[in-house]
Amino acid sequence: MKVLVLGGDGFCGWPCAVNLADAGHDVVIVDNLSRRKIDIDLGVESLTPIATIGERLRAWEQVGGRPMRFVHLDIAQEYDRLLELLRSERPEAVVHFAEQRAAPYSMKNSATKRYTVDNNVNGTHNLLAAIVESGLDVHIVHLGTMGVYGYGSHRGATIPEGYLTVEVPQPDGSRFTEKILHPTDPGSVYHMTKTLDQLLFFYYNKNDAVRVTDLHQGIVWGTNTELTDRDPRLTNRFDYDGDYGTVLNRFLMQAAIGYPLTVHGTGGQTRAFIHIRDSVRCVQLALEHPPARGEKVKIFNQMTESHQIGELARKVAALAGAAINHLPNPRKEALENDLIVDNRCFIELGLRPTTLDDGLLAEVVDVARRWADRCDRSRIPCLSAWTTRQAEAIRAPA
Numbered sequence: 001m002k003v004l005v006l007g008g009d010g011f012c013g014w015p016c017a018v019n020l021a022d023a024g025h026d027v028v029i030v031d032n033l034s035r036r037k038i039d040i041d042l043g044v045e046s047l048t049p050i051a052t053i054g055e056r057l058r059a060w061e062q063v064g065g066r067p068m069r070f071v072h073l074d075i076a077q078e079y080d081r082l083l084e085l086l087r088s089e090r091p092e093a094v095v096h097f098a099e100q101r102a103a104p105y106s107m108k109n110s111a112t113k114r115y116t117v118d119n120n121v122n123g124t125h126n127l128l129a130a131i132v133e134s135g136l137d138v139h140i141v142h143l144g145t146m147g148v149y150g151y152g153s154h155r156g157a158t159i160p161e162g163y164l165t166v167e168v169p170q171p172d173g174s175r176f177t178e179k180i181l182h183p184t185d186p187g188s189v190y191h192m193t194k195t196l197d198q199l200l201f202f203y204y205n206k207n208d209a210v211r212v213t214d215l216h217q218g219i220v221w222g223t224n225t226e227l228t229d230r231d232p233r234l235t236n237r238f239d240y241d242g243d244y245g246t247v248l249n250r251f252l253m254q255a256a257i258g259y260p261l262t263v264h265g266t267g268g269q270t271r272a273f274i275h276i277r278d279s280v281r282c283v284q285l286a287l288e289h290p291p292a293r294g295e296k297v298k299i300f301n302q303m304t305e306s307h308q309i310g311e312l313a314r315k316v317a318a319l320a321g322a323a324i325n326h327l328p329n330p331r332k333e334a335l336e337n338d339l340i341v342d343n344r345c346f347i348e349l350g351l352r353p354t355t356l357d358d359g360l361l362a363e364v365v366d367v368a369r370r371w372a373d374r375c376d377r378s379r380i381p382c383l384s385a386w387t388t389r390q391a392e393a394i395r396a397p398a
């Protein structure tokens with residue numbers, strides 16, 4: 001199948017693109033390389049050295065991979081080129097990773113808030129409008145987040161896959177049941193853009209019958225897949241800084257370099273996780289099982305397990321002999337929350353979840369140890385605060 005992978009130079013997109021090419025799909029990567037530019041602006045680099053997109057594509061062919069092409073394009077700003085690309089390539093599917101994906105970066109200041117909204121909402125809307133204008137029947141597989149459901153209390157309820165069945169009382173005392181989009185409860189500007197994406201998909205699906213699968217993904221951990229391990233030039237990025245580093249990879253990397261694990265707040269926050277290898281596999285499964293024309297937006301919870309942050313820190317500390325440092329929380333969020341998630345859709349499609357296993361955790365620690373000298377310790381603290389109150393707390397002397 002011909003597939004455009006938007007954001008295919010990024011952390012989730014690159015291993016996904018090579019996996020799809022390996023599975024025999026005809027892949028065109030579309031990326032504006034903004035993530036690499038943000039690294040330059042923030043003065044930080046991926047812990048693992050990453051090759052340029054040109055080197056990556058050459059290396060992929062040299063190890064015998066099915067060739068992929070690259071188009072440098074900003075989907076949020078270059079609508080006409082995006083439309084022309086759809087018309088010339090006539091893809092059957094588009095996998096959409098191309099968004100600013102860090103919650104802390106989205107909360108850094110007004111400029112990053114505005115950039116995140118402009119980039120993410122415009123990009124998704126441009127894609128939908130261009131598909132309609134092209135007249136093509138293209139299946140969109142979008143990477144959303146578990147964060148759209150919110151990290152408040154769900155009172156022990158299981159979070160369904162996108163839709164909630166509700167009972168609506170009528171004036172005569174009778175009730176009818178209806179399936180509605182699960183209410184959203186974004187915890188940052190970044191998460192808010194994902195909830196807006198959800199509405200855009202709902203509308204274009206209803207109005208124009210655009211076929212969409214929206215993947216509500218948990219926090220991705222790990223770094224390489226079997227395919228990106230084939231050559232050093234295929235190595236995936238590993239973010240560890242306070243803005244882009246995600247919690248479990250940060251703990252593993254901190255353990256590797258002897259930096260006390262940074263637990264913000266009580267550690268009672270619960271989050272959903274998925275290993276990069278499963279993330280890649282899920283995208284392929286979603287792509288190969290599209291909704292029918294006229295079917296409503298398919299929503300899958302793309303996660304394999306939930307854990308409390310404090311519990312994860314204790315597990316990593318025990319594994320690698322690290323200390324734990326409890327720090328003020330830069331986020332405005334519940335002290336603790338429950339997160340029970342239904343992920344049956346992928347299990348029924350054949351996903352065999354990779355769960356937190358000491359071997360895989362140790363593998364990430366090994367990667368981090370190998371590149372420890374590339375780490376700038378001054379970039380580890382999380383300094384982007386949700387409000388001025390949180391900013392004061394994190395800057396107060398310990």
Ligand SMILES: NC(=O)c1ccc[n+]([C@@H]2O[C@H](COP(=O)([O-])OP(=O)(O)OC[C@H]3O[C@@H](n4cnc5c(N)ncnc54)[C@H](O)[C@@H]3O)[C@@H](O)[C@H]2O)c1
Nearest residue numbers: 007009010011012032033034035074075076098101143220
């Ligand atoms: N990494 C995670 O833990 C995680 C968890 C849940 C959901 N997701 C979602 O998965 C997607 C990919 O995340 P990631 O971790 O790979 O992020 P990333 O920042 O590494 O990759 C995103 C890629 O998209 C590109 N991009 C951004 N805006 C673009 C634009 N306007 N036009 C063209 N290209 C653009 C960037 O240059 C980058 O290569 C995001 O939408 C994110 O919200 C990620």
